[in-house]
């Protein structure tokens with residue numbers, strides 16, 4: 001049998017990070033590659049009790065098919081949580097998704113045609129590029145400064161042709177950057193003027209070390225934004241429960257796309273999440289996770305300050321789990337990774353996070369899981385490799 005693979009599928013590529021994760025599973029490898037939550041943040045006893053309650057009180061429904069839109073009490077809880085930050089959100093606009101990753105897939109299918117223009121940050125989340133790529137859009141990278149995306153650099157035609165702007169305003173994956181409130185408002189104004197929706201992906205918003213939150217773009221105008229949220233970083237990614245909140249005009253199409261994809265997100269998992277969050281558990285739990293990541297970040301930055309040459313640039317994140325390193329122009333982090341793997345240390349070369357024209361002199365470090373000892377040792381090895389294999393001057 002010769003299998004004819006569709007043109008669309010032929011263009012798919014494997015995620016460089018998922019491939020790298022296979023190597024970094026070896027215990028001797030100090031991995032700054034993953035970007036997964038630390039298991040220390042999982043409230044295991046609390047989740048066990050939530051599972052027990054669901055299975056003893058509501059087993060038949062939990063083990064049965066359910067509505068595509070999701071478990072109503074969870075939708076109501078999410079709408080209430082989001083309403084605290086501004087306009088009252090209608091639970092009818094909340095769609096429970098199988099991770100926020102599924103939200104990206106559904107939005108690509110509903111909003112993009114082959115060749116249609118999708119504005120994306122430079123750089124951006126690799127998983128979003130993968131999900132949207134299935135709809136074969138034309139990615140239009142938007143240059144970014146330290147405040148966030150700068151749409152003003154784009155020609156008016158590039159704005160009016162856009163079908164969406166995808167962005168991650170809080171502690172972005174991969175740069176760790178948080179968009180300022182002024183920039184959020186400026187993006188919204190430009191998007192409304194040019195008539196394209198903003199897709200606001202917000203898995204890390206709760207992970208601000210100081211506990212301060214910048215209002216979401218969505219809270220400023222829920223009619224112009226699709227908001228994606230997730231329980232992956234605040235409870236447990238393995239349950240695969242996320243959500244999106246979409247304007248009325250879009251909602252039925254997203255539901256239909258989800259019907260085709262998986263009928264619904266697992267009934268049991270949705271109920272377990274609801275049991276876990278109702279009653280205010282996250283109000284105590286999130287400060288614990290914030291403290292955990294703040295400490296991981298403090299150690300990582302200290303290790304980098306001690307071990308990296310001063311010509312490697314990075315910003316200290318205010319939340320989340322990533323640090324973005326910039327080597328002088330002309331260096332390439334991909335061959336550096338080959339040397340790093342030989343020295344049993346791993347990171348993700350930055351090139352993989354660019355839709356177009358990769359900046360090869362960048363790399364992403366995740367500090368969520370390693371112990372302090374391994375962070376210091378990993379930074380020492382990385383610093384040595386950078387001194388050995390990279391040049392300190394800019395070469396274009």
Ligand SMILES: Cc1ncc(COP(=O)(O)O)c(C=O)c1O
Pocket residue numbers: 035098099100101102125127168173201203229230231232237240241242
């Ligand atoms: C920016 C961003 N969006 C979405 C996701 C997917 O998360 P989920 O586990 O909710 O599917 C991730 C996962 O790391 C992410 O970094």
